[in-house]
Amino acid sequence: MHSFKKTVLVCAVSALALTGCQKTLKAEEKKPAKLVNITSPVSVLSPVFQASLDQGRSLIKGERASRKDVIDLxxxxxxxxxxxxxxxxxVSAFDGKQNxxxxxxxxxxxxxVAIDESGTVVVVGTRSGKVIALNAATGDKLWETSLPTSSPTPALIHRDRVLLSANNGVLYGLNLRTGATVWQFSTQRADVSVRGAARPLALDAQTALFGTADGRIHALDPNTGSPLWTRRVGMATGGSAVERMSDVDGAPLVVGQHLYVTSFSGQLAAYDMATGRAMFVSKIASVKSPAVLGDALIVAGLDGDVKAVNRLTGETLWVSDSLKHRKLTNPVTVGNHVAVGDLDGVIHLFDRAGNIVSRVQTKGQLTSLQAINNRLYTQSATGVVSVWQF
Structure with a gap:
């Protein structure tokens, strides 16, 4: 990759996995907007599968009473x-509706849950810091490794490495076959960070990107953990630690030669990786990944606004405040629409003009959406897994 392209990507992908913080920031609670009935709803998503996961009996003492602490599983x-x-x-495996x-x-x-490219190994992490690998076909335990602290985000399985960002600010590379720690890399810890994280990102075969709570992006060799380059990123300034936060908690989006990234400090930035130039910066604070629908780039803001801008010029196309303070997920493209979930388990479908034209319902707060091969996947805070076809 051209060196300037790497520089642009580094600047855009800041703090992909915000970990190692002593304090976390919780948004001020505000009353969610009431939903307005859709006059003539259209059919966009068809239900395929829904299941309530076995919750087990292993929640640690006090956790049952802290359901407001929503984890993105x-x-x-x-x-x-x-x-x-x-x-x-x-951990449960389903083939269609069959458990x-x-x-x-x-x-x-x-x-x-993380799964390797061949679909044979599954990796999850526990609150006590254990990293556990299972056989994807049988559920049998393959190995178990204990780290000093937990990871709040799925691992990245990159070839024969399991790459993790831990809560203590340390990055780890484990052997996929044995679970042994091959390398670790320490980063600075931040007193205050956005609550949440995105998984590490594989840039190419020789480069893995880790964002950290101190606002830096680290490019490491996934095999050895050797640092390749480090950059300080973010544009926020202020007198307090909170005012200086500039976390980028949502994974960047690449469409052709263009790269798009959001930040907590209020910048939606677009870069042309072919020329290395910034295309535009639009104002909206977000910790979620954006989505593209045609010429529109759609972002879900921290306060519940959904904004669409022209993805080449940054010109505002439309803004919807109908989901204000509903704790929105990342938007994802589903056919000719964009879907976004909320705190009540409702998935809202926007058309190209910014109108909500359809809704589907699951149970419990949604934290993220995944659209893969014409299917939409969700898991709610109450452990309800849902799949829709589009």
Whole structure:
């Protein structure tokens, strides 16, 4: 990759996995907007599968009373089904509607599900810092490794390495076959950061990107952990630690030669990687990944605004405040529409003009959406997994 392209990507992908913080920032609670009935709803999503995951009995003392602490336990699609983990420590594999196997790890799970490219190994992390690998076909435990602290995000399985960002600010590379720690890399810890993280990102075969809570992006060799380059990123300034926060908690989006990234400090930035120049900067604070629908770039803001801008010029196309303070997920493209989930388990479908034209419902707050091969995958805070076709 051209050196300037790497520089642009570094500047855009800041703090992909914000970890190692002593304090976290919680948004001020505001009353969610009431939903307005859709006059003539259209059919966009067709239900395929829904299941309530076995929650187990392994939630640590006090956690049952802290349900407001929503954990983003992402599912891992696999062949014709999926593998999901419940907060209570149970990992379940489904082939269509059939439950293939269930494994009770007897510990609260915090990091969601990672699966290797061949679909043979599943990795999850627990609150006590254990990293556990399972056989994706049977659910049998392959190995278990204990780290000093937990990881709040799914691992990245990159060839024969399991790459993790831990809460203590240390990055780890584990052997995929044995779980042994091959390398670790220490970063600075931040006193205040956005609550949440995105998984590490594989840039290419020789480069893995880790964002850290101190606002830096580290490019490491995934095999050895050797640092390739480090950059300080972010544009926020202020007198307090909170005012200086400039976290980028949502994974960047690449469309052709263009790269798009959001930030907590209020910048939606677009870069042309062919020329290395910034295309535009639009004002909206977000910690979620954007989505593209045609010429529109759609972002879900921290306060619940959904904004669409021209993805080449940054010109505002439309802004919707109908979901204000509903704790929105990342938007994803589903056919000719854009979907976004909320705190009540409702998925809203926007058309190209910014109108909500359809809704579907699951149970419990949604934290993220995944659109893969014309299917939309969700897991709610209450452990309900849902799949829709579009």
């Amino acid at each position: 992402q599912v891992a699609p696999s062949n014709n089904g999926l593998i999901a983990a419940s907060r209570g420590g149970v 293939l196997w269930t494994a009770d790890l007897k510990e609260a799970i915090t990091s969601g």
